[in-house]
Amino acid sequence: MQTLTQPAIYLDEDTADTLYDIASAAPEGSRATAERLLGELERAIVVPSRDLPDNVVRLGVNIAYRDTDTGRVRTGSIVLPQEADISAGRISVLSPAGAGLIGLEEGSAISWQIGDRETSLLVLQVG
Numbered sequence: 001m002q003t004l005t006q007p008a009i010y011l012d013e014d015t016a017d018t019l020y021d022i023a024s025a026a027p028e029g030s031r032a033t034a035e036r037l038l039g040e041l042e043r044a045i046v047v048p049s050r051d052l053p054d055n056v057v058r059l060g061v062n063i064a065y066r067d068t069d070t071g072r073v074r075t076g077s078i079v080l081p082q083e084a085d086i087s088a089g090r091i092s093v094l095s096p097a098g099a100g101l102i103g104l105e106e107g108s109a110i111s112w113q114i115g116d117r118e119t120s121l122l123v124l125q126v127g
Contacts, residue, residue: 009103037099055106069119
C-alpha cells in the first residue's frame with residue numbers, strides 16, 4: 001500500500017480535553033488504540049468550537065467513510081465509549097476506526113491500523 005501523508009486533524013478545545021482524558025484512562029483492552037489516539041491528539045490543530053469547520057468528523061455527527069483496503073463503505077457517528085453501539089452505527093472513539101476518523105475533514109484519508117492490517121480510511125461525507 002502506498003504511504004499517505006497523514007492529514008490534518010481538527011478538534012475543538014472541549015473535545016480535545018475529553019478525548020485526552022478518555023484515552024489516558026482507557027482500559028487494558030483498549031490501550032493500543034488509546035495510545036494511537038493520544039498520538040493523534042498531539043498533532044491535532046485545536047481551535048475554539050466556533051472555528052471548527054463544518055466538514056470535520058466530530059463526536060455525534062453522521063459520517064460516511066470507505067476502508068480503501070476492502071472497499072467497504074460504512075456510515076455512522078463517532079461517540080464516546082459509553083455511548084457506542086455498533087449495531088446502531090455508533091462507533092466508539094476508542095475503536096480503531098473511531099480513533100482514526102475523529103478530526104478528519106471530508107475528503108481526507110488517513111493511513112491507519114485496523115486489527116492486523118494497515119489500510120486507509122477515506123472520509124466521504126460529514127453531516
